[in-house]
Amino acid sequence: MIGKFIVLEGPDGSGKSTMAQKIGQYFSELGREIEFTREPGGTDISEKIRELILDRNNTEMDYRTEALLYAAARAQLVNEKIIPWLEDGKIVISERYVYSSLVYQGLGRDLGMEEIKKINDFGTSGLKPDMVLLLDVDPEKALKRKLSIDGGDRLENENISFHRDVYEGYKCLSDFCPEVRTIDAERTIDEIFQEIKDIINSF
DSSP states (O other), rough: OOEEEEEOOOSSTTSSSHHHHHHHHHHHHHHHOOEEEEEEEHOOOOOOOHHHHTTTTTTOOOOHHHHHHHHHHHHHIIIIHHHHHHTTOOEEEEOOOOHHIIIIIISSSHHHHHHHHHHHHHHTTTTTSSSSEEEOOHHHHHHHHHHHHHHOTTTTTOOOHHHHHHHHHHHHHHHTTTEEEEEHHHHHHHHHHHHHHHHHOOO
């Protein structure tokens, strides 16, 4: 059986975790084995890198360092876990992937999408998802919700102008990456998931 790699993207607080669980439950009911992961993180090494990236004390981190750390964490996750899971025929559901780096570091940090794509193509051995679902939600609404829960990490605490730049980047992401499917996430959970289910069933 062939594995499937599904990626959920969107601004911080857009509901990726909720939809990941619902997608996993749907495939589980179909008898498929599911693996969940998140970025940055997902392996012992990647989780240590995550701590470095998101630590609110690391305010002096250079943008290039940030981009390379994300790519390093992703490289470890893909090669240690995601590729073997897919080879075993599992459904792999990831909250974030290369697309987040294209937007956050390529556009939000103004490092350039092509440059970010190059380091990530190398790190991921060119692994592409079968499905990329972009949850489109106003960044201010989503961020307020996220910050009210846990106070947020280093990137979540960036100025709202940064998050606006990221959001605008997400809006034009499908021009750069035609595989991205944009979903209006300012609806009920059931309405959002129904659209996702329709997309899954059309593949």
